[in-house]
Amino acid sequence: MSDPDVGNRIPSHAVATLEHVTRSVVDDPDGVSVSVDDTDSRVQLNVTVADGDMGRVIGKRGRMANAIRTVTRAAAVRDGIEVDIEFVD
Amino acid sequence: MEWVETSAKTVESATELALNELGVAEADAEIQVLEEPKPGLFGRVRGNARVKARVAPLTPRPKQEKRRRKGKGQDSGAEADKSDSSDQSESDDRKSDGRAKGSPKTATRDDAPKADRKNAAKPSAKGENNRGARNHKTNDDGEREMMPGDEQVQVGCAFLQGLVDAFGLDAQVHGELREDGILAFEARGEGLGLLIGPGLGTLDSVQEICRNAIQHVAEGREYGKVRLDVAGARSDRTAALEEFTKAESASVMDSGDDVILEPMSRMDRKIVHDLVAGLDDLDTESVGEEPRRRIVIRPA
Numbered sequence: 541m542s543d544p545d546v547g548n549r550i551p552s553h554a555v556a557t558l559e560h561v562t563r564s565v566v567d568d569p570d571g572v573s574v575s576v577d578d579t580d581s582r583v584q585l586n587v588t589v590a591d592g593d594m595g596r597v598i599g600k601r602g603r604m605a606n607a608i609r610t611v612t613r614a615a616a617v618r619d620g621i622e623v624d625i626e627f628v629d
Numbered sequence: 630m631e632w633v634e635t636s637a638k639t640v641e642s643a644t645e646l647a648l649n650e651l652g653v654a655e656a657d658a659e660i661q662v663l664e665e666p667k668p669g670l671f672g673r674v675r676g677n678a679r680v681k682a683r684v685a686p687l688t689p690r691p692k693q694e695k696r697r698r699k700g701k702g703q704d705s706g707a708e709a710d711k712s713d714s715s716d717q718s719e720s721d722d723r724k725s726d727g728r729a730k731g732s733p734k735t736a737t738r739d740d741a742p743k744a745d746r747k748n749a750a751k752p753s754a755k756g757e758n759n760r761g762a763r764n765h766k767t768n769d770d771g772e773r774e775m776m777p778g779d780e781q782v783q784v785g786c787a788f789l790q791g792l793v794d795a796f797g798l799d800a801q802v803h804g805e806l807r808e809d810g811i812l813a814f815e816a817r818g819e820g821l822g823l824l825i826g827p828g829l830g831t832l833d834s835v836q837e838i839c840r841n842a843i844q845h846v847a848e849g850r851e852y853g854k855v856r857l858d859v860a861g862a863r864s865d866r867t868a869a870l871e872e873f874t875k876a877e878s879a880s881v882m883d884s885g886d887d888v889i890l891e892p893m894s895r896m897d898r899k900i901v902h903d904l905v906a907g908l909d910d911l912d913t914e915s916v917g918e919e920p921r922r923r924i925v926i927r928p929a
Contacts (some may be wrong), residue, residue: 557796
C-alpha cells in the first residue's frame with residue numbers, strides 16, 4: 541500500500557480499502573496497484589490490475605466497478621478527502 | 630398525438646405509466662405534472678400524483694423504444710453477449726421472484742444462486758480470456774460440488790475483517806452458513822455507519838463484493854447466498870420494509886386497486902416480492918428499468 545504518511549492529501553484509508561477490495565476479487569492480487577493523482581482539485585485513485593483481471597473488476601454492466609467505487613468513497617470519508625476512482629487499462 | 634392522463638403514488642410512477650401507455654421513452658414525450666403527491670416513508674403518500682403526457686410532436690417513434698419502456702431489452706447488437714446475460718438475470722430475478730409464490734421457499738433459494746452464477750460467469754470468463762478458465766467442478770451426477778461451509782465462512786470473514794481494518798474501524802465480524810443456505814455475516818461495533826451508507830447503499834456494495842470474493846475462491850463450487858449486516862441496520866430496515874409492505878398489501882386488498890411503489894434496490898424488491906408471494910390474493914411485478922425499477926402490487 542502507498543505510504544500513508546506522505547503529504548496531507550493521501551487518502552490512506554481509501555487506498556487501503558481500494559487495494560483490499562480489488563485484491564479480493566482478482567486472480568492475481570500481486571498485479572493490483574493503486575496510484576494517487578492529486579494534481580487536480582479532486583484526488584484521483586488509479587487502479588491497475590493484471591492482464592485478464594479487468595473483467596472481474598468491472599463486472600457485469602459495471603456493477604462490480606460501481607460497488608468498489610461506493611465502498612472506496614465511503615472509506616475516503618475517513619480521510620476527509622473526496623476521491624474519484626478510475627480503473628486503468 | 631393525444632394526451633394521456635395518469636395518476637399514481639408518485640410523479641415518477643405516473644410518468645412511467647403514461648410512458649408505458651404511449652410506448653415511448655421519456656425523452657420522446659412531453660410531460661406535464663398536474664398534481665404532486667406528498668411524500669412519505671418508502672413512498673407512502675397521501676395524495677396521488679397526476680401527470681399528463683403525449684408523444685412529443687415531430688419525433689419519430691422507434692419500435693425499439695417501445696419495447697424498452699416495458700422494462701426489458703436494454704441493448705442490442707454489438708453488446709449482445711453482455712446485455713443478454715444481464716437481461717437474463719433481470720428476467721430471472723423477476724421470474725424466480727414470481728415463482729416464489731405458491732412454491733416452497735427453499736426451491737427458490739436453490740434456483741436463484743445457480744442462475745446468478747451462470748450469468749455472472751459469462752463476463753468474467755470473457756474478461757480473463759484463457760487464463761484459468763474456471764472449470765466448474767461437478768460430481769458424477771453433474772451437480773455442482775459444494776464448497777465446505779466453514780471455508781465459505783472463513784473466506785467471507787477474512788474479507789470483511791480486512792475491509793474493517795482498511796477503514797481503520799473496530800468491529801467484530803461473525804459469519805455462519807445457516808440451515809436455509811444463507812451465508813450470513815454480521816459486523817458489530819460502534820461507529821460503523823460508513824459501512825452502511827445512505828439507504829444501505831454501501832452495505833449492499835460491500836455485500837456484492839463479499840459475494841464476489843467468495844465466488845472467486847469457490848472456483849465454480851456451490852456456495853451460500855451471501856447476506857451481510859452491519860450493526861443490525863439491514864434487519865431493522867427489512868423489518869420496516871415488511872411492515873410497510875403489509876400495510877400497502879392490505880390497502881390493495883381493501884381497494885382492489887394496484888399500488889406502485891417507489892423505486893427500490895433489487896434486494897429490497899426481493900423482500901417485497903417474497904412477502905407478498907406469501908399472501909393469497911395478491912401478485913407483484915417489477916416494472917421499469919434500473920435504477921428506477923419498481924414494484925406493482927395488484928390483486929391476483
